[in-house]
Amino acid sequence: MLACSSFVLPSITVVTWNVGTAMPPNDVTSLLHLNTGETNDVDMIAIGLQEVNSKINKRLKDALFTDQWSELFMDVLSPFHFILVSTVRMQGVILLVFAKYYHLPFLQDIQTDCTRTGLGGYWGNKGGVSVRLSIFGHMVCFLNCHLPAHLEKAEQRKEDFATILHMQQFEGPVANGILDHDLVFWFGDLNFRIESLDICFVKYAIDSNVLSQLWEKDQLNIAKSTWPVLRGFQEGPLNFPPTFKFDVGTNKYDSSAKKRKPAWTDRILWKIKPPSKGLGTGGHRPSQGVLSVSQLCYCSHMEYTVSDHKPVAAIFAVQFASKVDKPLVEIYVADEWSRPEQAVVRYKMAVGFHRSSWDWIGLYRVGFRHPKDYVSYVWARSDDGERCLEKQLCAQVMFSEEALPKGNGEYILGYYSNTSSSIAGVTEPFQSPVRVS
Secondary structure, eight states: EOOEEEEEEEEEEEEEEEEEOOOOOOTTTTTTTSSSSGGGGGOEEEEESSOOOOOOHHHHHHHSSSOHHHHHHHHHHHGEEEEEEEEEETEEEEEEEEEGGGGGGGEEEEEEEEEEEEEGGEEEEEEEEEEEEEEETTEEEEEEEEEEOGGGHHHHHHHHHHHHHHOOOOSSSSSOOOSSSSEEEEEOOOOOOOOOOOOHHHHHHEEEEEHHHHHBBBBBHHHHHOOOOTTTOOOOOOOOOOOOEEEEEETOOSTTOOOEEEEOOOEEEEEOOOOOOSOOGGGGGGSOOEEEEEEEEEEEEETTOOOOOOOOOEEEEEESSOOOOOOOOOEESSSSSSSGOOOEEEEEEEETTTOOOOOOOEEEETTTSSOOOOOOEEEOOOOOOOOEEETTEEEEEEOOOGSSSOOOEEEEEEEEETTTTTTEEEEEOEEOOOOOO
């Protein structure tokens, strides 16, 4: 179940964007670094949005359907075999986590949380939302925050971040708090500003491409060395222009009467948990040995003009000390279903797998968008009893002829665990389930 040699998850992309209540643009491929060759090696993508339209009538529509931003990202990413693993929304703050479909069985213990800090904790326009999960046996947390605005609110930003860290708690034997995770990605519209320097000098530094002259006055850079709550958080160099505030529809900084000073409000940081002696998921010690993170890219995307913020993206290479390399459920299926009677699914469950009578096996078209985007499903209740093989429980089910789709194509089977709300096993793509009319 556990390979002891170090294991590199090729890369994780993190995106943050304050969309300013705007409608989505037509194309986000460059933001996600798609069609560049980089994405072929990306295994997961986390997208944090802030200020998604959350007016009452819009939220009512989003309660019936997913919001337009989430739909856009699912539509764009599914042809690249990315599946929505989890999502959480708190008014206008949204977090989406995607992964390649073949990694789904190794993404377990998925939980979400949210903390309101607006209006003293009663309003969710500010605060943080998180998705935590076990990735190949290592606990990772993605935290998307929207912190208070304005230059003079730095102390309030610190207090709100500390509140979010304190309030968010997860169930289970390990990683109950955000900072208990082996790896934390913290990102969002963190709203830190540039102190002391006047707007003329800031714009001069931007126009002259001497951004390093602004770094030491950046509030977050100052806070990283002075606030205990930020101890251990790392960030790449700010080699891109400040991402706020722009005139909507342009690449020009604020020309309104307020003439806000440009600032790097939109940031992506990470923190590695120091090594410890505690046991991790599956009884091994993921925090022992080498857990390293290399930032391959940290950039803004000036081509997007729908908001007064520019989106920011980062790509990370993560090396874990070890890897859980066997799924909880192994599924066996014929390479081709050319006749209805071939639609038999055999599966084997690992020792200790917590099955439920509400588990099911879904039939998915290649390019499906999320775990419930199936063509059909059958309950994971054996048709011919169960038997033990090498201490593992084995069973089989069969799709009825009526459940099979018409026409040819590539399909995948996935075992959905109701207990963990995740896919515990998948097959390789196979050909041509055919329903005879």
